[in-house]
Each structure stands twice: as structure tokens, then as C-alpha cells.
Amino acid sequence: MTGQTETETVGQLPNTSTSTPLAPAVFTRLVWALLVASVGALAARQLTGGNWEVPGLVAVDGLTVLLWVVVTFFSGIVHSYSRRYMAGSEHLTRFFTRLFAFTLSVMVLAAADHVALFGAAWLAMGLVMADLIGTVKGWPQAQAAAGLARRYFLASSALLGGALATLAWTTSATSISGILAAVDTVPHSILLVAAGLLLLAAMVQSALVPFHTWLLSSMTAPTPASALMHAGFVNAGGILLLRFAPVVTVDPAFMLLITVVGATSALLGKLLKTVQSDVKRKLGCSTTGQMGFMIAQAGLGFFGAAITHLILHGFYKAYLFLSAGSQVEATSPTKSTTGSTTLVGGAVAVCSAIAGGVLFALLTGKGTHLDSGLLLTGLISLTTLHATWTAVQQTDLPATLRYGVVPLFFLPAIAVYAGVYTAVTAVLAGVPLVTAPADLTVVHVVVSAAFLAAYVGIETGVYRRSRRLYVALINAAQPATDTLLTATEEYNEY
Incomplete structure (x- = not known):
């Protein structure tokens, strides 16, 4: 609260009379060291060109080193922030172990070439994130949120596993590079099935509508975990589509479907945000919308733009989450900051x-x-x-x-x-x-016109005239009932 003279803290400061856990310091230094190594790898690759690989197992290309730099930078910020934020928590060591494990799983995913290694890294990434959502074991709501997220991530892994198994079986290749090299030999119908499974896996991981419930139910996660989730984890959908671009681009109609799916989630995410009063849940709806934009860019065939979007959105959303606590005090209910536009x-x-x-x-x-x-x-x-x-x-x-x-x-x-x-x-x-x-095509023009009309309707506030729409948005934005924190005593241990 304002007006306090004592030093403000987030959480309880550690007792200096007892030993401090080593995990926060060790893992934080390791992550920053990984960032330095990743920047060096990026510079070396740009100077020397070509890819580094262990044939059939890992392949380090431009996407790999770029993601290594991005994920280690975000993770380093979150690790450093968490040392203060989580100070005094009984879950301190466990929390930092999970943060570091998540970082490693994403780095492995970025470099994996063998389909089994790629699938295992995707699964590990989801399971670790679900565990971070349920960091506080004493909250039934946190455990319910973790369980819900885990079910979604298992479903995503099953969809990805189905796509990988289908492609590996039809191409007789066990590596992603081998599969992509043999795409032309795969029957069109089989490619469409695999592409559909890949799109669904990407939609779940990126919390696109209608799979956004796990994200809006994840507010029990510590704020640093939410920052890493919204700045990094949800970007996996765009990364997946780029990694398997030769598969998903096999049919122009399917690419148009990706564009429609992304545009729809972008608009609905913006609409859902307008009915939220909670700061973090507003950010969650915003993420759903922004991931929709990312997927739409991939659907247009500009995967580089999708990667650029996820990087810049990651910087922005990480900052917003790590500063979310200040919004409660900084926002005055009596001061209007916007007015009518001339x-x-x-x-x-x-x-x-x-x-x-x-x-x-x-x-x-x-x-x-x-x-x-x-x-x-x-x-x-x-x-x-x-x-x-x-x-x-x-x-x-x-x-x-x-x-x-x-x-x-x-x-x-x-x-x-x-x-x-x-x-x-x-x-x-x-x-x-x-x-x-x-x-x-004409379909592109129609989709663009519909998107623009809906966007103008949102900006001008026309949608507010419909009570039925308002109720529908409220219902669509509701997290799972058993994840709601309705009383201070449920989450305030002090």
C-alpha cells in the first residue's frame, strides 16, 4: 500500500540466520551463461554459414540459434526477477528447478531432428509448464489449474505424436529433415491429415480459441512463470508450423484455413479482453489474440513474420507480466486518460x-x-x-x-x-x-473484408449494444470453475 515507510518486499525475505538455497543463484548464472553461449553460436553460424548437426539426432540451423538466444534471454530475466519475487517461499528450489528444466526443454526442442526427441521435448515442455502453474501445492485451485493445463498439453502432444508417426511411417524417415526431404513422395491426403494434426497441436499450445481455457485458468501460476508462459511457451505453435512448413503449405486451401483460424482468434481475443477486469486475465486474452495474429501470418506464408512477431510480442508481454503488480496502484479509478477522438x-x-x-x-x-x-x-x-x-x-x-x-x-x-x-x-x-x-484469391479478399469490418465494429464499440454478445463473451472468458480464487484466505498465506 502507499504511504508505508518500511521497505517494500515481494514475498518474505529469507532468514539470514539460516543457509540460503543454492538453486536460485546456480540456475540463474547457468541461464545467463547459456545466453552468452547462444549469442556466440548465433554469431558463429552467421559468419561461417551452414548447419551443425549430429545426423539423425540434432540439427542446429538459423531457427535453432535464434530461438536459443530468445529463450535464454527471457529465461535469464525471469530467473533474476524470481530470486526476489520468490524469496522466502518454501517452493523456492522446486520453482527454480522447473524454470531451468523448461529452458532446457525448449532448447532441445529447437535443435531436435529425430522425431522421438522432438516429441519428447514438446511433451516435457508442457509437463514442466503445467507443474509451474501448480507451484503452490497448498492451493486446490492451483492444482486444478495445473491438472487442466496438463490435460491440454497431453492432448497437444498426442496430436503432434500422431502427425510425426504418420509422416515417419509414410516416408520411412525418423528425422524431421528426412521427412521434409521426402514430402513430395507422400500422398496428398496423408499430408493433409498430418497438417491438420500439426495445426491442432499448434492451436492448443498457443491457446487459440477454443483452446484458450487452459491459459485463462493458469492465473494461479507465480507471476514470473506467467511471464515465461506468455513470452515463450505459447509461441511454440508458430515454431511448429515453421519447422514443418513444407507439410502445412502443401495445399493453398489449408493455408487459407490457417489464416482464418488465426484471424478468428485474433478478433475473439480482443473481444474477450474487453470484458475482463482482472489485470492478468486481460493479459491472457491479449495473448490469445496476439497468438492469433502470429498464426495468421504463418497462414499467409510469411513464417519469418510469424517468428518476428513472437519475438517482439515476447519482449512486450514479459514486461507487462513482470510489471503487472504495479498496475493495481498505478491505475486511478477517478482519472480518465482517454477521451473522444475528433x-x-x-x-x-x-x-x-x-x-x-x-x-x-x-x-x-x-x-x-x-x-x-x-x-x-x-x-x-x-x-x-x-x-x-x-x-x-x-x-x-x-x-x-x-x-x-x-x-x-x-x-x-x-x-x-x-x-x-x-x-x-x-x-x-x-x-x-x-x-x-x-x-x-477472392476468398482472401472476403476474409480480409470480414476481419476489417469486425475490427472496426470492435473499435467503435458497436458490439457493446448487444447484451447477448456480452453474456457470450463473459461465458467464453470464464476459467474452469475449480481454478477460481474467490476469497483472500485461499491464496494469501500472510
Whole structure:
């Protein structure tokens, strides 16, 4: 609470008269050492080119080293933050052991080439995350949330296992590289079955609608675990689709299905967020929407854009979760920070969005041809429109200053995004089908128009006129009943 004179702490500080567990310090240093090694591996690979491999077991390519750097960086931040956040907890050693195990499982997943090793790493990643959700053994709600997540992750692993077994059986290959090299020999119907299983596994892991319940029920996890979950774990869906891009791109209609699935989750995630009052659950709905955008980008054939999105979203969402506690005190219920937007403000937002799309197209070359790149550029413009529309509604600054600063701030941000996208694409060189734009069809246009209309309806608040929709959103956003914390005594041990 504000006004306290004593030092603020998160959790109870350790008793200096007794020995402090070694696990936090040891695992934190190990993770930062892994980051240094990963950065070195990334630099070495970019300088020397080519891939490193143990034939049939592991293969270290551009995607591998990039993910190693990203996951060890996020994990290092979470480990360091957790040393203070979890201080005094009886679960301290167990918590850090699970954090480090999760980091290792993701690193193994990124490098695995043998289908059994890949499947085992996927399963281990899910089981460890479920255990982190249920860190506090004394909370029935935490154990219920962990059990629910575990069931979802087991289902995801079963779907992935089915896809891997199908592909391995039809190609007589036991490695991912061998399977991808023999994709042309697999009957089209078998590829569609495998692609469908891969998409479902990705949807579960990335908490896309209708598989978002496990994510919204996971709020019993310690905040650092939630940060790692939302910044890293849910990104596995996009990684899976990129790793098996030659399989999922086998049919243009299937790629369109991926786009529709992603766009639907993006819109519903935004709608679900509007009916939330809890800070962490709002962030959870936001993650569902953002993962929808990521999957939609993969469906358009721009897997490099999907990887760029998951990296930048990871930075942003990790920060939001680790600072979530400050939102309770920082938000004043009596102070309005937004107001109505004038015609001039709306024009500034629209012009900034158009300029952002044009700038992205010029810097990346995407959106300059009649293919799905136009839709990718449209997503960039739409994101810019949302950000600028929100910015010009702020009433803390004079209107003239807001309208003048918005383009000067967001256009360089688009340039930075385009630069990151270009750099990520360069690192992914050699990974099969990083970019596979689809021909623009009437269905793409219809989907885009429907998406834009729904988005405008959300932004203008038209959807609020329907009480039935509001009730439907409330029901869809409800976590599992047995995971709800309804009384302070259930979770406040002090």
C-alpha cells in the first residue's frame, strides 16, 4: 500500500540466520551463461554459414540459434526477477528447478531432428509448464489449474505424436529433415491429415480459441512463470508450423484455413479482453489474440513474420507480466486518460496507418505484388491504426502535440519492425520455406473484408449494444470453475 515507510518486499525475505538455497543463484548464472553461449553460436553460424548437426539426432540451423538466444534471454530475466519475487517461499528450489528444466526443454526442442526427441521435448515442455502453474501445492485451485493445463498439453502432444508417426511411417524417415526431404513422395491426403494434426497441436499450445481455457485458468501460476508462459511457451505453435512448413503449405486451401483460424482468434481475443477486469486475465486474452495474429501470418506464408512477431510480442508481454503488480496502484479509478477522438485525430490515425503500411512495403518488398503479402502489409497497417487511434485518444497532452507526435513516433517504429523482420529472415536463411506467399484469391479478399469490418465494429464499440454478445463473451472468458480464487484466505498465506 502507499504511504508505508518500511521497505517494500515481494514475498518474505529469507532468514539470514539460516543457509540460503543454492538453486536460485546456480540456475540463474547457468541461464545467463547459456545466453552468452547462444549469442556466440548465433554469431558463429552467421559468419561461417551452414548447419551443425549430429545426423539423425540434432540439427542446429538459423531457427535453432535464434530461438536459443530468445529463450535464454527471457529465461535469464525471469530467473533474476524470481530470486526476489520468490524469496522466502518454501517452493523456492522446486520453482527454480522447473524454470531451468523448461529452458532446457525448449532448447532441445529447437535443435531436435529425430522425431522421438522432438516429441519428447514438446511433451516435457508442457509437463514442466503445467507443474509451474501448480507451484503452490497448498492451493486446490492451483492444482486444478495445473491438472487442466496438463490435460491440454497431453492432448497437444498426442496430436503432434500422431502427425510425426504418420509422416515417419509414410516416408520411412525418423528425422524431421528426412521427412521434409521426402514430402513430395507422400500422398496428398496423408499430408493433409498430418497438417491438420500439426495445426491442432499448434492451436492448443498457443491457446487459440477454443483452446484458450487452459491459459485463462493458469492465473494461479507465480507471476514470473506467467511471464515465461506468455513470452515463450505459447509461441511454440508458430515454431511448429515453421519447422514443418513444407507439410502445412502443401495445399493453398489449408493455408487459407490457417489464416482464418488465426484471424478468428485474433478478433475473439480482443473481444474477450474487453470484458475482463482482472489485470492478468486481460493479459491472457491479449495473448490469445496476439497468438492469433502470429498464426495468421504463418497462414499467409510469411513464417519469418510469424517468428518476428513472437519475438517482439515476447519482449512486450514479459514486461507487462513482470510489471503487472504495479498496475493495481498505478491505475486511478477517478482519472480518465482517454477521451473522444475528433475528426482531425481520426484522420491522423488513418494517414499514419496508411503511411506505416507503405513504409513496411518499401523496406521489405512485401505487399508490392498481388499475393498474400498485401494482407500481411494490411495487418501492419491495421496494427498501426490501432496503436495510433489509442494514442490520439489520450487526454494527458494537448491535441496539437498528440497529433504531431503520433506520426513521428509510430513511423520510425514501423521502420524498426521492418528492420527486425529483415534481420530475422536473414538468420532463418536455409530453413525450408521461410517465405511462401500464396496467390491472392477472392476468398482472401472476403476474409480480409470480414476481419476489417469486425475490427472496426470492435473499435467503435458497436458490439457493446448487444447484451447477448456480452453474456457470450463473459461465458467464453470464464476459467474452469475449480481454478477460481474467490476469497483472500485461499491464496494469501500472510
